[in-house]
Amino acid sequence: MTTIGPRNRNRHPYNTVLFDLDNTLGDRPASVRRWAEKFYFSQPGVMAKVGRAEAIEQIVRWDAGGHMFAPEMFSKMVEVWPFVRESVDELVKWHAVNYPAAFRPAPVVGRTITRMMRVGIEWGVVTNGPSFQRAKLVALGLDKIAGCVVISSEFGEDKPSPEIFKEALRRLGRIPEGAIFVGDSPVADIEGARKARLDTAWMSLGRKWPADLRPPTHTLSKFADLVQVLGL
Numbered sequence: 530m531t532t533i534g535p536r537n538r539n540r541h542p543y544n545t546v547l548f549d550l551d552n553t554l555g556d557r558p559a560s561v562r563r564w565a566e567k568f569y570f571s572q573p574g575v576m577a578k579v580g581r582a583e584a585i586e587q588i589v590r591w592d593a594g595g596h597m598f599a600p601e602m603f604s605k606m607v608e609v610w611p612f613v614r615e616s617v618d619e620l621v622k623w624h625a626v627n628y629p630a631a632f633r634p635a636p637v638v639g640r641t642i643t644r645m646m647r648v649g650i651e652w653g654v655v656t657n658g659p660s661f662q663r664a665k666l667v668a669l670g671l672d673k674i675a676g677c678v679v680i681s682s683e684f685g686e687d688k689p690s691p692e693i694f695k696e697a698l699r700r701l702g703r704i705p706e707g708a709i710f711v712g713d714s715p716v717a718d719i720e721g722a723r724k725a726r727l728d729t730a731w732m733s734l735g736r737k738w739p740a741d742l743r744p745p746t747h748t749l750s751k752f753a754d755l756v757q758v759l760g761l
């Protein structure tokens with residue numbers, strides 16, 4: 530555990546940062562397009578019948594911003610594209626390997642984390658989803674340097690349960706005071722972290738904050754705005 534000196538405490542209001550993964554550290558839309566393109570070029574049947582751009586747009590629609598689970602998405606696909614020869618099970622397995630591997634960071638993520646680490650800010654990841662979330666962090670080059678990675682399917686509770694945020698702090702040896710959570714989901718990330726008594730930074734990504742929820746401590750229009758919040 531790094532000790533934050535008095536000088537740093539003045540300059541850096543937070544000594545701990547917990548991050549959401551999809552649409553926060555990772556550029557999910559760009560990553561989905563990357564696996565969709567790889568999928569297209571691995572499917573001669575699809576290539577023969579559907580244009581590249583059209584196929585990628587269709588896959589992006591089926592993915593529905595992550596709201597469609599892989600088995601449903603591929604069930605839909607084999608119905609509409611009967612020339613895909615693999616079974617839904619095989620396609621789900623392909624996706625579990627190739628989607629995380631296609632993962633790419635949001636702009637300036639690497640640089641921001643390097644600066645955080647240089648001034649002794651501890652950080653970790655709290656993400657809802659299956660174990661392959663860890664493979665996304667490998668693709669981002671962040672798996673070995675994260676202070677902790679808490680994945681809901683492994684921990685047994687999903688965000689917004691305050692318990693998953695507390696677990697991440699426990700693994701870092703930190704307390705809620707001095708800690709901030711950064712995420713894009715108003716309920717899962719911001720409400721959940723607030724209930725666990727962390728400060729919050731919401732990645733608005735062009736959206737308005739829902740009027741019926743308590744507002745976040747900070748609103749970031751893009752990941753790069755975090756630099757100001759952390760005093761880097």
Ligand SMILES: [Mg+2]
Nearest residue numbers: 549551552713
């Ligand atoms: Mg997210």
